[in-house]
Amino acid sequence: MMQYILPEASSSAASIDFLIDLILALGGFWLIVAEGALFYFIFKYRRKEGVKALYITGEKHEEKRWIHIPHNLILLCDVVIIAFAVKVWYDVKQFQPPADETVRVIGQQWSWRFVHPGLDKVLGTADDVETVDEFRLKIGTTYHFQLESVDVLHSFSIPAFRLKQDAVPGRVITGWFKPTRLGEYDFQCAEICGIGHGIMRSQVFVETPEAHDKWLKAHQPHPQVASVSK
Amino acid sequence: MTASHPAEHGHDVVHHKQSFWEKYVFSTDHKMIGMQYLFTGMFMAVIGGFFSYVFRMQLAFPEQSVPLFGLVTPAIYSSLSTNHGTIMIFWVAMPILIAAFGNYLIPLMVGCDDMVFPKLNRLSYQVFLLSSIVLIISLLLPNGGFGGAWTSYPPLSSSAQYNLTPYAATLWLLAVALEFVAFLIGGINFLTTAMNARAPGMKMFDIPLMIWMIILATIMFMGSVGPLIAGAVMLLMDQTIGTAFFDPVRGGDPILWQHLFWFFGHPEVYVVLLPAMGIVAEVITVFSRKKMFGYKTVLYTSIATGIISFFVWAHHQFVAGIDPRMANVFTVTTVIISIPIAEMIFVYIATLYGGSIRFTTAMLFALGFLAAFLIGGVTGIFLGSSGSDIYFHDTYFVVAHFHYTFFPISIIAVFAGLYYWFPKMFGRFMNETLGKIHFWGTIIPFNLIFIPLFYAGAAGAHRRIYSYEHFPELAIPSVQNMQIIATRALILLLLFQFVFVFNFFWSIFKGKKADANPWKANTLEWQAPSPPPHGNFAELPTVYRGPYEYSVPGRELDFWPQNEKP
Numbered sequence: 001m002m003q004y005i006l007p008e009a010s011s012s013a014a015s016i017d018f019l020i021d022l023i024l025a026l027g028g029f030w031l032i033v034a035e036g037a038l039f040y041f042i043f044k045y046r047r048k049e050g051v052k053a054l055y056i057t058g059e060k061h062e063e064k065r066w067i068h069i070p071h072n073l074i075l076l077c078d079v080v081i082i083a084f085a086v087k088v089w090y091d092v093k094q095f096q097p098p099a100d101e102t103v104r105v106i107g108q109q110w111s112w113r114f115v116h117p118g119l120d121k122v123l124g125t126a127d128d129v130e131t132v133d134e135f136r137l138k139i140g141t142t143y144h145f146q147l148e149s150v151d152v153l154h155s156f157s158i159p160a161f162r163l164k165q166d167a168v169p170g171r172v173i174t175g176w177f178k179p180t181r182l183g184e185y186d187f188q189c190a191e192i193c194g195i196g197h198g199i200m201r202s203q204v205f206v207e208t209p210e211a212h213d214k215w216l217k218a219h220q221p222h223p224q225v226a227s228v229s230k
Numbered sequence: 231m232t233a234s235h236p237a238e239h240g241h242d243v244v245h246h247k248q249s250f251w252e253k254y255v256f257s258t259d260h261k262m263i264g265m266q267y268l269f270t271g272m273f274m275a276v277i278g279g280f281f282s283y284v285f286r287m288q289l290a291f292p293e294q295s296v297p298l299f300g301l302v303t304p305a306i307y308s309s310l311s312t313n314h315g316t317i318m319i320f321w322v323a324m325p326i327l328i329a330a331f332g333n334y335l336i337p338l339m340v341g342c343d344d345m346v347f348p349k350l351n352r353l354s355y356q357v358f359l360l361s362s363i364v365l366i367i368s369l370l371l372p373n374g375g376f377g378g379a380w381t382s383y384p385p386l387s388s389s390a391q392y393n394l395t396p397y398a399a400t401l402w403l404l405a406v407a408l409e410f411v412a413f414l415i416g417g418i419n420f421l422t423t424a425m426n427a428r429a430p431g432m433k434m435f436d437i438p439l440m441i442w443m444i445i446l447a448t449i450m451f452m453g454s455v456g457p458l459i460a461g462a463v464m465l466l467m468d469q470t471i472g473t474a475f476f477d478p479v480r481g482g483d484p485i486l487w488q489h490l491f492w493f494f495g496h497p498e499v500y501v502v503l504l505p506a507m508g509i510v511a512e513v514i515t516v517f518s519r520k521k522m523f524g525y526k527t528v529l530y531t532s533i534a535t536g537i538i539s540f541f542v543w544a545h546h547q548f549v550a551g552i553d554p555r556m557a558n559v560f561t562v563t564t565v566i567i568s569i570p571i572a573e574m575i576f577v578y579i580a581t582l583y584g585g586s587i588r589f590t591t592a593m594l595f596a597l598g599f600l601a602a603f604l605i606g607g608v609t610g611i612f613l614g615s616s617g618s619d620i621y622f623h624d625t626y627f628v629v630a631h632f633h634y635t636f637f638p639i640s641i642i643a644v645f646a647g648l649y650y651w652f653p654k655m656f657g658r659f660m661n662e663t664l665g666k667i668h669f670w671g672t673i674i675p676f677n678l679i680f681i682p683l684f685y686a687g688a689a690g691a692h693r694r695i696y697s698y699e700h701f702p703e704l705a706i707p708s709v710q711n712m713q714i715i716a717t718r719a720l721i722l723l724l725l726f727q728f729v730f731v732f733n734f735f736w737s738i739f740k741g742k743k744a745d746a747n748p749w750k751a752n753t754l755e756w757q758a759p760s761p762p763p764h765g766n767f768a769e770l771p772t773v774y775r776g777p778y779e780y781s782v783p784g785r786e787l788d789f790w791p792q793n794e795k796p
Contacts, residue, residue: 002621005689006703019617027608034575034604041582042597045518046589052788053781054584058524058577067527067576074572078565081615085565086558088617093554109392152386153484155549155624159690159703162621168485168551169385170478186703190624190692192379194392195304198696 009181009206010161012092017162019088026077033070096176099144105135107147107154107167107189110196119216129219133202135187137179138212147173155191158204166191179206248764258348259764263355264334265655270362271326277366278317279724281310285696290710290717292697305394307696308377313369315380316402319498320409321362323640327505328451329358329413331647332420332444334655338755338762339438341429341771341793346422354416361408368401376402379694381491384476384484388468400469407462410455417448429754429793431773435525436792438753438777442529443508447501450536454497461490488550492543499635500539504532506643507574510596513646514578515778516751517593518585519788522778524577531570531577538567548619557616564614571607575600586781586788590749591665595646598673599638606634609684627687630680637676645672645730652734653748657760658741664733671726678719682712750789753777757793 001024002008002017045053056063102123104115114135118127123146137143147156149167157164158177165175189200207215248257257263287294288302295301302310333351337344345351369375376398378387387403390396424445428437437445464475465487474480476487507528515522522528544552544560578600587593609631612618622628645668652660689709691698698704698713747756754773758766771793779790 002688005685016617016621019615020612020621023611023615023618027611030572031604031608034572034579035601038579038582038597038600038604041579041585042587045582045585045587047586051586053519053586055521055781055783056523056584057521058527058580064524064527066580067524067573070576071569071573074569078568081611082562082565085561085615085617089548089554089557089561089620092617092620093557152389152392153383157624157692159621164549164620164623166550168478170483171551173551186690186701188690188692188701191383192308192386192694194386195308195377195394197308197694198304199700201700 007160007181007183007185008162009179009183009185010158010163011178011180012088013160013162013180015088015091019084022084023081026081030074030077093175096144096174097142097178099176100141101138102144102146103135104146104148105156105167106150107156107193107200108150109152109194110189110200112154112156112187112189112200112202114202116216118220119213127220129216129221131219135202135204136212136215137204137206138209139179139182139206140209142176142178144174144176147175152193153191154189154193154200157188157190158185159188160185160204164190179204182206182208256352258344258352260333260337260345260348260351261655261762261764261766263351264330264332266355267325267333267358268330270359271322271330274317274321274325274362278314278322279727281314281317282720283724285310285314286713286717286720288696289698290714292699302696304696305374305377308379308694309369309375309395309398311694312377312379313365313375313402316406317365318636318640319380319502320406321365323502323636324409324413325358326644327502327640328420328444328447329354329416331440331505331509331651332416332448334651335755336420336423336441336444337427338654338758338766339441339753340424340427340432341754341767341773342423342427343765343767343770345419346427347419350415351419354412354419357408357415358412361405361412364401364408365405368398368405371395371398371401373398381488381495382465383491384465384468384487385478388465388476390469396469400466403462403466403469407459407466410459410462413451414455417452420444420448429771429773432792433773435529436773436776438508439511439522439525439528440505440508440753443504443511443532446532446536447504450497450504450539451501454494454501454540457490458494461487485547485551488547489543492546493540495546496543497536497539499632500535502639503635504536506599506639507532507578509643509647509650510578510599512751512753513592513596513650514581515780516650516749517588517590517596518582519588519780520581520583520585520778521780522577523580523583525776525778527577528574531574534570535567535574538563538570542567542614545614545616545619548616549623561614561616565611568607568611568614575604575607590649591660591662591669592646592650594666594669595642595649598669599642599646602634602638602642602673602676606631606638609634622687624693625687626683626691626693629693630683630687633680633683637680642672642676645669648734650749651755652737653744654755654758654760654762656738656741657744658737658739659744659748660737660741661733664729668726668729668733671729672723675719675723675726679716679723682715682719685709686712686716747791750787752779752789752791754792757791 106113114131116129117123147167149169154167185204187202187204284299287296373395386392467473474482476482476484541563545564548557773792781788
C-alpha cells in the first residue's frame with residue numbers, strides 16, 4: 001500500500017512496507033471482526049417490547065470459549081507480527097552491511113550539514129565536501145552515516161527511504177542505508193528542535209555515479225578554503 | 231467499621247448548616263470536590279480545545295490570520311500544540327476521569343458517607359487548582375508559553391538558549407509536578423476508601439468495575455509517577471540552578487529523561503483508559519439490562535494490562551538512539567499488551583449479546599467509545615512493531631492513533647459518564663434530544679478529523695510542523711487537503727459542543743426531575759437520593775450481591791439492587 005503513496009527509494013523500504021501491509025491485513029481482519037460483531041449485536045439486540053434480556057454470566061466454560069478462541073488467534077497473529085517486526089528491525093537497524101562510503105550528518109538549530117567523502121571515498125581527508133541542506137548520494141551505494149547533533153535532539157528522517165534516526169548531542173550514532181531509486185527527496189527533521197523545526201529541511205539527491213562524481217569534482221574544496229573552514 | 235466513619239467526619243456533621251464558603255469552596259464533601267475537579271477540567275478543556283482550533287487553522291490555511299486569534303508564528307504554534315497536549319492529558323483527562331469521577335463515585339458506589347480523609351481530599355483539589363493557575367500564568371508570559379512538546383525532551387526543554395522561553399519552561403514543569411502531587415494525595419484517599427470503607431457485605435468481587443478500574447489506575451499512577459517526579463525535579467534544577475543531569479556537554483544524558491518520562495508516560499495511557507472502561511462497563515450493563523460477560527475476566531485482563539504496561543515504555547524510543555537490541559524486547563511486550571486489551575473489548579461486545587439495548591445518549595456514547603477505541607487499538611500495532619515504527623514514528627499517523635485512544639477515553643467515555651450520572655449529580659435529566667444531536671455532532675466530526683490524518687501520516691507528514699510549505703513532498707494537494715478536511719471537521723466538532731454546554735447548564739436548573747434510581751440500576755449510588763445530601767445515604771447500605779444482576783431469571787423486575795435484602 002505504502003508504495004502508492006510514497007516511492008520506495010532505498011533497499012529497506014520494501015521490507016518495511018511489507019511489514020506495514022502485513023499488520024494492515026491482520027489488524028484489519030480483527031478490526032472488521034470486532035466492529036462487525038459490535039454493530040450486529042447493537043442492531044440485533046435493540047430493545048423490543050416483551051423480550052427480556054438473557055442472563056449470561058460469562059463464567060462457564062462454553063461461554064468463555066467465545067473469548068478464549070479469539071484470544072488464542074490474536075496471540076498467533078501477534079507472534080507472526082513480532083517475528084516480522086524483529087526481522088525487519090534487525091535488517092535495518094541492528095545488522096550493518098559493509099560500507100561502500102561513510103558520510104557525516106550533523107544536525108543543528110535549524111539546518112543539516114553533510115560531510116561527503118571526496119573522490120578518495122575516505123572521510124576526514126582534505127577532499128571532503130561539506131554541504132548545507134543538500135545531501136548528494138550515489139545510487140546503489142551502501143552508505144554508513146555518522147549522525148551527530150551540536151545542540152538539541154534532531155531526527156534524521158527521509159520518508160522515501162523509510163529511514164529515521166534521532167540525533168543526540170554528545171553521541172555519534174551510526175546507521176546505514178542504500179539508495180535504490182534516482183530522484184530528489186525530502187529530508188526532514190522529525191524531532192521537535194525549537195521554533196525553526198518547521199523549516200529544518202534538506203534535499204536528498206540520488207544520482208547516477210557519473211553525475212555524482214561530476215558534482216564532486218566541481219565542488220572540490222580549494223586547499224586554502226578547506227584549511228580555513230577547519 | 232470504624233474505618234468508614236472517621237471521627238472528624240461523623241454523622242452529626244451532616245445536619246450542620248453549611249455556609250457558602252464551606253459548601254462550595256472549602257468543602258470537604260467528596261461530591262463537591264468531585265464537582266470542583268469536573269468544572270476545572272471542563273474549563274481547561276475549553277482552553278485546550280480552543281488551542282487545537284487555532285493551530286489546526288494554521289495547518290489548513292498557513293500564514294493567514296486565524297479568526298478570534300490572529301497570526302500564528304512558529305513560536306506560537308509550538309506553544310499551542312505543546313499546551314494543547316499537556317492540558318488535555320494532565321488537566322482534562324486526569325482530573326475528570328480519575329479525580330472527578332473517582333471522588334464523586336467511590337464513596338457512593340462502595341456505600342459510605344465520604345472519603346476516609348476528607349481534608350486530604352480538599353488539599354488535593356487545592357494543589358490541583360494551584361497547578362492550573364501556574365500553567366495558565368506560564369501561557370501569559372511575554373515570550374509566550376513553553377513550546378518544547380508535551381514530552382519536554384531536553385536539551386531543548388532544559389536550556390533557555392534553545393527553547394527561548396526561560397520562565398515558561400520552568401513554570402510549565404512546575405505546574406506538571408504540582409499536578410502530580412495533587413493526584414498522589416488524592417490517590418491515597420481513593421485506595422484507602424475503596425479498600426477500608428466498603429459497605430458491609432461488599433466482597434472484592436461485588437465491587438463495581440468502575441471502582442476497580444479507578445483503584446487499578448490509581449495503583450498504576452502511584453507506581454509510575456515517582457521516576458517522573460524525580461526527573462521533573464532534575465530538569466527543574468538543570469533549568470534553574472545549572473546542574474547537568476541532561477546536559478551532554480557536562481556529562482549528562484538527554485536520553486535519561488526520555489526513560490523517566492515514558493516510564494510514567496506509557497502506564498499513564500492505561501491510567502486514563504481504565505476509568506473510561508469502568509464508565510463504559512456501568513453504562514452498557516444498565517442499558518442492555520445484561521450481566522457483565524465475565525466480570526472476573528475484565529478484572530484480570532485489567533490487572534494484566536496494568537502490569538504489562540510497566541514494561542512497554544521504550545517503544546516511544548525505538549529510534550531515539552537507544553541500543554537497537556533493546557527494541558526487540560519492547561516490541562514483544564508492546565504487541566503482547568494487545569491481548570488483554572482485545573480480550574477486554576471482546577468481553578464488552580459479548581455483554582451486548584442477548585441484551586435489550588436502550589439507546590439513551592449515555593449508551594450511544596458508550597457504544598461509540600467501543601467502536602472508536604478499537605481503531606485506536608489496532609493502529610497501535612503499527613507503532614509497537616519496531617520495524618514499521620521506523621517509518622511511522624513522529625508522523626501524523628501517531629497523532630491520529632493516539633487521538634483514537636485519548637479522544638474516546640477522555641471525551642467520548644466522559645460524555646457517557648456525564649449523561650449517565652447527571653441525574654444523580656443534579657437530580658435532573660439532561661435533554662435526550664439535544665444529547666443525541668450532541669452525540670452525532672461529536673462522533674462523526676471526530677472520525678473526519680483523524681481518518682484524514684492517518685493518510686497524512688502515511689504520506690510522511692511529521693509532527694509539530696507549523697507549515698508544510700517548506701516540504702515539497704508534503705505541500706501537495708492530496709496531503710494538504712487532508713489537513714483542510716481535518717480542520718473543517720474540528721470546527722464542526724467544537725461547534726457541536728455548544729449544544730452540550732447549553733444542555734448541561736440548562737438541565738442543572740430546568741431539566742426534567744429525576745428520582746433516586748431513574749435508570750433502574752443496581753449499584754449503590756442509585757440507592758441514595760438524587761442529588762445525595764452531605765453524608766450520602768439516609769441509612770448506610772448493606773450489600774447482598776454483585777453489581778450486575780440484571781434480568782435474573784425468575785424475578786419480575788429486570789434489576790436487583792446490590793443492597794436489596796434477598
